[in-house]
Amino acid sequence: MRVGIGYDSHRFADGRPLVLGGVQIPGERGLSGHSDADAVAHALTDAILGAAAAGNIGQLFPDSDPQWKDADSMELLRTAHELVRGRGHALVQADLTVITETPRLGPHLTAMAASIAGRLGVPAGAIGVKAKTNEGMGFIGRGEGLAVIAVALLEAR
Numbered sequence: 001m002r003v004g005i006g007y008d009s010h011r012f013a014d015g016r017p018l019v020l021g022g023v024q025i026p027g028e029r030g031l032s033g034h035s036d037a038d039a040v041a042h043a044l045t046d047a048i049l050g051a052a053a054a055g056n057i058g059q060l061f062p063d064s065d066p067q068w069k070d071a072d073s074m075e076l077l078r079t080a081h082e083l084v085r086g087r088g089h090a091l092v093q094a095d096l097t098v099i100t101e102t103p104r105l106g107p108h109l110t111a112m113a114a115s116i117a118g119r120l121g122v123p124a125g126a127i128g129v130k131a132k133t134n135e136g137m138g139f140i141g142r143g144e145g146l147a148v149i150a151v152a153l154l155e156a157r
């Protein structure tokens with residue numbers, strides 16, 4: 001068994017869709033970024049790569065590379081999982097926390113977990129997604145952006 005942690009944060013931006021875990025969340029603002037800025041997918045990608053000591057998302061998919069502009073980050077996540085599977089590790093379980101003041105993500109958490117599980121080919125119960133606010137503190141509290149923390153457990157296959 002191997003465990004990995006991932007963290008990601010993105011700044012909110014007008015005129016972009018908000019996509020988290022491959023689910024489009026209704027609202028006025030999305031996240032800025034080179035890819036589709038899906039911070040949930042990015043944090044989980046780093047957790048999976050970290051558990052396998054296989055580097056990080058920036059090494060695999062550099063944001064200096066035009067081929068990843070507006071990339072589907074769920075596909076980057078799937079590719080990272082395939083990479084670690086190729087090294088003999090498979091995802092057993094992941095737990096994620098999204099930290100943001102707005103929008104309220106409660107109604108979307110089940111869809112996000114199902115979306116991730118579906119893309120990675122793991123049982124729905126293997127993925128947990130939670131959300132909380134930052135109690136008004138710091139950049140998250142001011143509504144400048146959001147952050148995601150992910151933990152992934154891999155086992156040898």
Ligand code: MG
Pocket residue numbers: 008009010033037038039042
């Ligand atoms: Mg990111």
